[in-house]
Amino acid sequence: MSTEEITEAVNLLSAVESQTQDVTKLVDHLLKKATENEYNTSKGISFLELKYQLLLSYLMNLTYISLQKSQGSSIQDDPTIDRLIEIRTVLEKMRPIDKKLKYQVDKVVRTAASGGTDSSDPLRYRANPENLISKLDDESESESEGEEKKSKIYHPPKLTAMHYEGDETEMDKDQKVLERAKKRALSTSMLRELREEFSEGPTEIRETTSTQRSRAERKLRERTHYEEENFMRFSVSKKDKGKKGKKAKQIISKKFVYDYMKPIFVSNVAKSPD
Amino acid sequence: AATIRTRKFMTNRLLCRKQMIVDVLHPGKATIPKTEVREKLAKMYKTTPDVIFCFGFRTKFGGGKTSGFGLIYDSLDFAKKFEPKYRLQRHGLVEIKKTGRKQRKERKNRQKKVRGTKKAKVGAGKK
Numbered sequence: 001m002s003t004e005e006i007t008e009a010v011n012l013l014s015a016v017e018s019q020t021q022d023v024t025k026l027v028d029h030l031l032k033k034a035t036e037n038e039y040n041t042s043k044g045i046s047f048l049e050l051k052y053q054l055l056l057s058y059l060m061n062l063t064y065i066s067l068q069k070s071q072g073s074s075i076q077d078d079p080t081i082d083r084l085i086e087i088r089t090v091l092e093k094m095r096p097i098d099k100k101l102k103y104q105v106d107k108v109v110r111t112a113a114s115g116g117t118d119s120s121d122p123l124r125y126r127a128n129p130e131n132l133i134s135k136l137d138d139e140s141e142s143e144s145e146g147e148e149k150k151s152k153i154y155h156p157p158k159l160t161a162m163h164y165e166g167d168e169t170e171m172d173k174d175q176k177v178l179e180r181a182k183k184r185a186l187s188t189s190m191l192r193e194l195r196e197e198f199s200e201g202p203t204e205i206r207e208t209t210s211t212q213r214s215r216a217e218r219k220l221r222e223r224t225h226y227e228e229e230n231f232m233r234f235s236v237s238k239k240d241k242g243k244k245g246k247k248a249k250q251i252i253s254k255k256f257v258y259d260y261m262k263p264i265f266v267s268n269v270a271k272s273p274d
Numbered sequence: 275a276a277t278i279r280t281r282k283f284m285t286n287r288l289l290c291r292k293q294m295i296v297d298v299l300h301p302g303k304a305t306i307p308k309t310e311v312r313e314k315l316a317k318m319y320k321t322t323p324d325v326i327f328c329f330g331f332r333t334k335f336g337g338g339k340t341s342g343f344g345l346i347y348d349s350l351d352f353a354k355k356f357e358p359k360y361r362l363q364r365h366g367l368v369e370i371k372k373t374g375r376k377q378r379k380e381r382k383n384r385q386k387k388v389r390g391t392k393k394a395k396v397g398a399g400k401k
Binding site for chain 2: 190227228231232233245
């Protein structure tokens with residue numbers, strides 16, 4: 001060992017000696033206090049106090065064990081080990097309770113550290129149960145007063161969230177209209193039938209529930225099915241002729257078809273002088 | 275320019291014929307006459323057009339597509355045996371004698387005046 005290390009060791013040992021003297025003085029003081037029943041334990045000790053007492057005793061026992069081991073004496077059948085085990089189990093059992101108290105403890109610690117709380121601390125807010133009670137009973141009483149207070153402008157009640165359209169430009173609106181027209185044109189029965197004809201996949205029979213025309217369409221479908229099965233044609237009664245006439249009143253001329261299908265071929269909206 | 279497609283093809287062995295649904299696509303034109311449809315079907319199924327009987331052609335709303343029925347018999351004899359008279363008459367194979375509507379009604383009215391077997395005698399002699 002070098003001289004530096006020796007001097008360092010000597011210094012440390014002397015420090016240890018002085019500190020042990022202080023510690024013994026403190027311990028004697030505490031012992032006197034404890035024997036004179038200055039610490040009132042009639043109501044039991046608090047959870048937090050128990051926690052640090054247990055930790056302290058755990059440390060003491062641990063140091064005793066390590067002392068024994070450094071001296072070379074065996075620790076077999078030493079009651080210290082039982083004590084250690086007991087303290088350890090209690091600490092383990094305390095852990096979930098400690099977790100539940102964690103929020104409160106942290107808050108208190110933070111308050112202590114920051115030196116007081118300000119009223120606008122967001123953690124101070126909690127639910128106000130009075131706001132949850134419906135106050136409908138008050139409305140009937142205030143009706144007579146309310147008529148005078150009613151404003152001239154009608155404000156519709158805000159029940160659901162509505163789409164906001166204020167930020168759309170003119171071009172965006174035109175584009176949207178065009179897209180919608182395109183979608184509608186693509187899904188006409190004409191194109192759908194063409195697609196069905198030329199597609200190589202199997203025919204799909206889909207169940208659609210269009211409530212408006214479901215009955216009429218179902219009847220028509222039944223009729224055509226019967227006709228095709230039995231190789232005959234029904235004679236159209238006057239009533240049916242009238243019904244077919246209603247649809248026929250939308251005269252599908254070539255120009256109409258062209259205008260309807262035009263959106264499919266328009267790729268983008270340009271400001272046309274229409 | 276007309277296209278013919280057949281659907282729901284079935285060989286009816288009992289009536290010695292092939293029956294199908296005929297779809298005619300004729301965009302921009304009027305409905306195609308039945309004789310032309312028969313010609314086209316004959317070409318498709320490699321037979322003579324005289325054993326082919328088409329009927330019930332209905333054009334879909336808006337034009338361009340017509341659906342009807344078609345029967346192709348194995349031979350003309352079978353056709354004459356199984357087809358109804360009015361369809362054979364359309365092909366000119368059978369002549370249906372019609373006495374005229376007015377004549378029939380007048381005969382009926384004359385028959386009303388008589389009772390029993392004399393009705394037949396009345397009808398025979400048209401006054």
